[in-house]
Amino acid sequence: MPELHQSIAQHYHERTKYDPETLASKSQRLDWAKQPVPFKEYKIGSSFDLKPYILEQPEAFTNNPNARWWQRLARLLFRSYGLTARIPSMGSTVYLRSAPSAGGLYPAEVYLVSRGTPLLPPGLYNYQCRTNSLMHFWESDVWSSLQAGCFWHPSLENTQLAIIVTAVFYRSAWRYEDRAYRRIFLDTGHLLGNIELAAAVNDYRPHLIGGFVDDAINDLLYIDPQQEGAIAVLPLADLLDIQQNLPTGRTALPSATETNYPRIPDGELLTYFHRHTQIQSGTTGKLNLPEIKQEKSLEDKYNFPFCLKIPTATTPIYWGKNLSELENTMHKRRSTRAYSGNDLTFDELKALLDFTYQPQSYLEQSLDTAPDYFDLNLIETFIAVCGVKGLESGCYYYAPKAQELRQIRFKNFRQELHFLCLGQELGRDASAVVFHTADLKSAIAQYGDRVYRYLHMDAGHLGQRLNLAAIYMNLGVSGIGGFFDDQVNEVLGIPTDEAVLYITTLGKPR
Structure with missing residues (x-):
């Protein structure tokens, strides 16, 4: 029986972790005859x-x-x-x-x-x-x-x-x-x-x-x-x-x-x-649910002792007159299939972080300076740097409020990242790999099991801003949702309370 002190969200997260000892036994061949159609049709309307x-x-x-x-x-x-594109594949068409x-x-x-x-x-x-x-x-x-x-x-x-x-x-x-x-x-x-x-x-x-x-x-x-x-x-x-x-x-x-x-x-x-993540009916009239007290801390969650701190404030990306370049970028965005292994510059990494985490920098370009998320206080960001000119290899915590990188481990992680990303070359050849994490137990205590939805949508939202900034700057970018969960924390030195939600790889496209 499941441990009763675990919520269903915790149980689900543990049950769906990838582990190097069990992943091979769980793999199965896809039944292409049952492949779903990714479009909805209406016969009347x-x-x-x-x-x-x-x-x-x-x-x-x-x-x-x-x-x-x-x-x-x-x-x-x-x-x-x-x-945005139609690609022939196995006798049919894949729509991007x-x-x-x-x-x-x-x-x-x-x-x-x-x-x-x-x-x-x-x-x-x-x-x-x-x-x-x-x-x-x-x-x-x-x-x-x-x-x-x-x-x-x-x-x-x-x-x-x-x-x-x-x-x-x-x-x-x-x-x-x-x-x-x-x-x-x-x-x-x-x-x-x-x-x-x-x-x-x-x-x-x-x-x-x-x-x-x-x-x-x-x-x-x-x-x-x-x-x-x-x-x-x-x-x-x-x-x-x-x-x-x-x-x-x-x-x-x-x-x-x-x-x-x-x-x-x-x-x-x-x-x-x-x-069991649903909000049930039965509440009549105005809202009658427990009040959420979001923490409005002015400081970032982690301030590791004796860590090297590197400022990341930079000039905002310019998205063109009337945001024309942003619109073009949204149209031409593609996930990168392979990286060259060449280095990013630190200025490029800073620009990516600025657009993703500092929306207040884009007021003059008429972008929303406080876009809606579910609760960004629950999301943390760690970056494994393997090839960024002007930045030492290692694992860094990104502190968005202080706008600085805080180095927590000194090492080049290319081989480890190859392993952690299930042997995908994207992990090995990327110049930097961004990890979005959350303290799942603490988040559940605040929002119940539904928070699992909120955490992953917020992580995906941040990942999409990274996507668009990278494409505009002619960089490669690709998200990874399959990884060895527990081994990420161990290898990179990320605190064990942080559950890994999402990985975004960044680099020079091949």
Whole structure:
């Protein structure tokens, strides 16, 4: 039986760790006959074609406010999750999207809820990325139901549109089995990072909501909760409408912490865990859940004694007039397949960290200086440096508040990183490898088992900012969700309380 003092989130994390002694025995051949289709289709509904508004330059709609409105919405959706390439593969076609996904499986679905605008009737829409269109599959006013499901969150009071992101679990579980839950939320974090930045380019401000009644939002979308589940809600404040410019609200709410659970067979763990990270119905009217007291510490978590401290403050990346280079980068982003082994410069690493962790540096470029995350206080960053000119090899803790690197271990880790990343050459040949971690036990104590979702989406969101900055600077970048969990802490000297969530490799592309 599981240890009862462990919550289901802790149990899931332990059960899905990769270990060098057991990984080979767990591997199985993929059943290609059961490969899931990464697109959702509707047989009934009316379609709104967005393609004409994506292709036209903004100047073409200067004197047509209706077309300009459509263009802003179309480009927001396209830059967030649109198709950016078609690649032939094994007799079929692989479609790549603007947000990266483990194994190219794309478990997320993007829905749009309209309160009812002069141009977009009320109801539910699914973003059809293959055709760049919105499928209007439910034509009734559902906004009050959305508000109720989100505990009457203040950002839904005056906004007219909201994005709901769901996960189709089997798309990832087909390949990654129970561990797919981690990758689903990392992938969703990539998507959230894209939505945040694409919204800024198109004069929207997304408000992130992770605390909602799961059954209520699933019912709202008419989805089968055994196959698909809502995981994030994002009201879109139109920055060109002063009535919609609301202050941000709470992004994360707690769930229960489940410790009394049966023995769960392999293959059923993902479904069981997701069900027990949900916020249940029964709360009526206004919010009536335990209050979360987020720590607003002015200091970074770790300040190791006698460690070398290296400042990282730098000049912000310039994203071009009207963020044009950011938009281009979101379109051309690709995950790097191989590194040359050549060194990065320290200035390049500092620029990557600045864009990812210092949004206040981008006020003059009209980017959000405080974008929504669930709780970045829970996420820590460690960097294994193997080839950065001007920086000694070793493992560093990145202190974002102090804007400095703190070296905690002196060593070149190339061979160890090759091993830790399951023998992937990306780990061996990268110039720097970023590790996002969290104290899982402490996080669960604050938010319950649902925090497992929040942690991985926040890590993926940070990873996507690293992605885009690296691509813009002509660097290589690739995320890794498969690694030997416990051995990472041991080899790099990362505190044992820190559970590794995500790895991002950086280097010069081959």
